[in-house]
Amino acid sequence: MKKLPSFDDLMIPLVGALNALGGSGSIEEIYTKVVEITGFNDTVLAQLHDAEKSSQTEVAYRLAWARTYLKKYGFLENSSRGIWTLTEKARNSTSPNPAEVVSFVRSLDKPQPNKHPAHECSTTNEIIEEISWKEHLSNVLTQKLDPSAFERLVQRLLRESGFIQVEVTGRTGDGGIDGKGIAKIHGFMSFHVLFQCKRYKGSVGPGEIRDFRGAMVGRTDKGLFITTGTFTPAAQKEATRDGAPPIDLVDGDELAEKLKELELGLSRELVEKITVDESWCLSI
Secondary structure (H helix, E strand, O other): OOOOOOOHHHHHHHHHHHHHOOOEEEHHHHHHHHHHHHOOOHHHHHOEOOOOOOOOEHHHHHHHHHHHHHHHHOOEEEOOOOEEEEOHHHHOOOOOOHHHHHHHHHHHOOOOOOOOHHHOOHHHHHHHHHHHHHHHHHHHHHHHOOHHHHHHHHHHHHHHOOEEEEEEOOOOOOOOOOEEEEEEEOOOEEEEEEEEEEOOOOEEOHHHHHHHHHHHOOOOOOEEEEEOOEEOHHHHHHHOOOOOOOEEEEOHHHHHHHHHHHOOOOOOOOOOOOOOOHHHHHHO
16 A cells, blocks of 8 residues: 555554454464555555654654553453453444444544533543653653663663663674573573664664675574664564574664663653442431
8 A cells, every 4th residue: 555544544454453353462463463464555554743842753643542442332341451352342343334433433532511621622632642751751861861871771671671690781883782691481482582673763674684684693592672663564574584593673662662661761650539428418
């Protein structure tokens, strides 16, 4: 597909992607499957939402809107760990009608009599809040953090994620290897991992993946490439090419979600909600 889709154009492919994934999936899995279903070309996928503020692609940005609208419509639900799931309503229905979804959700946000202003436009606010903190984080990581500090942040991230013996080894002539560590699996199995971390605003292409793999040869069978930007479809294919050592990819959006999950440089503010138990009060 050569045309950049609107967010409502992505609703049916999004539901189709979740069906293909067995009814649930992470944001990354959904994005990859939607791209596979729609056949977006590299030009469309490379477009950034805001090159000045964000490393998020426009397709990913519009998918976020599609997810939120479908959630409000009752087709999707998501966990605190960022896993999106089809609801029973979705499983018992055919593909959603995008126009009907948009109309329904926007009707929820229309001012109603006796409706407190703080509750209005909740859909827009939900999306704006998600995008704004990620844009802010992207700006900090790419423009205010020096490369060595970013490497230390990745080192801390890996340690918090269960890696041991994590070392930053980046140096000139090392073929792009920034560090190494040992990933522990359930406390029994372990394997050595070499990682590269790059503060990019744009997209990482297949050439950088091949160079990284070349530096890995003879040193490890597993690689991890972390970027604040995105990966082109060609880079994703190269990372999992048959017969070559696999390389796991973590883009800017996944990095932001992982930092949020581990509360590294990010904090959550929970708003207290008080509910009056009227029946209890009247029974006294």
